[in-house]
Amino acid sequence: MSRKSILSIISKILPAKTAYAHCDIPCGIYDPNRAQLAAHTVIRMTQLLSESVNDNKIKLGHDIARMTLVKEKHAEIIEEELGTLENDYFKEEHFKEFSELKELFFNSSKLTAKIRQNIDLEAAEEILENILKISEIFYKTKKLHPVRLKSPYPTQREIVTYK
Helix, strand or coil: CHHHHHHHHHHCCCCCCCCCCCCCCCCCCCCCCHHHHHHHHHHHCCCCCCCHHCHHHHHHHHHHHHHHHHHHHHHHHHHHHHHHHHHHCHHHHHHHCCCCHHHHHHHHHHHHHHHHHHHHHHHHHHHHHHHHHHHHHHCCCHHCCCEEECCCCCCCCCEEEEE
């Protein structure tokens, strides 16, 4: 039996699974902005879900389902982006220099579960605050000066960028 035939049989028995990652090269391209945007989206969906009132029960159910789906997807984005930053970007020296960093990631992980399970504006605001703090630390590790600004979003909360 040829090597090609053996590999063909093995690939049929054990098919390859698609792996997803930022890139794991490492490419050196990391940014907390996507997590910030996702947190703002979670806050906005939570606000809209809290305000949902409609005489048309079918439309109301549809709207609630759509807003919940968007909130869930953006909670996932938060988890993915924070996971990439925690596991790929931040190194041991960062965790030593910024002692609160591990706790920010740990608490954020717990909060993503809470914001998925509930319509909880306080938890959504808390995760945004954690992400803003992580963003500030991120920019400091890049020797940049982090700056908080009022966001242009309907959430009326802040974003972190740098000078």
